Amino acid sequence: ARVLIVAAEFEPFSSSGINRISFFKKHLESQGHYVAVLATVTSAQNLPKNIEFDKSNHIYRAYSISMLFRRILSSRRLPIYPKLTFLGKYATWVPFAVRKGQRLIEKLNIDLVLSSFPDFASIQVAQIIASKTSTKLITDFRDPPYWLYDKFLEDKKTRFCQSIIKSALKISHNVIVCTTDSQKSMTEHYNIEEKIQVIGNGYNM
Secondary structure, three states: OEEEEEOOOOOOOOOHHHHHHHHHHHHHHHOOOEEEEEEEOHHHHOOOOOHHHHHHOOEEEEOOOOHHHHHHOEOOOOEOHHHHOOOOOOHHHHHHHHHHHHHHHHHOOOOEEEEEEOOHHHHHHHHHHHHHHOOEEEEEEOOOOHHHOOOOOOOHHHHHHHHHHHHHHHHOOEEEEOOHHHHHHHHHHHOOHHHEEEOOOOOOO
């Protein structure tokens, strides 16, 4: 298969979430699959460009405002960004990523899109790309959505995020979770028993 992983954050940035996505990528490649990644520009994580690294790892990047600018717009004196963005820190990445992702589907002959929650922006981008290009979608949940477990304010932001997850699950061919508890919670809440599976370590597929 030819796979496009949609992940706002990816290497060389480092986090536990990126580790899981990297395991997926490395395992799929070890099985002979082609895997590309659609991520943010490195300035979104305050990192320098590394063109050779991106080229050798098939990483494609779409514009998002820089970490510095995001922090300025999120300061106490200028708290603009948090009020305007429902999808978190990578909200400005979404339209650029969707446009680039659609082009990559055709250019790279992609037949599977994979994204990983809890980043709402990545889930939305993957869902839109898959829907517009009629490409198979797999959605991974490192953690279930917070509204399955915690009390939350029924506000516009939460309703918007809930709609993103619902739309992604509706068109996903498969749904991956990390634990059997997550599998049970997701199945009961979204009635997706027939297409959900547990992959605890992120690469034993």
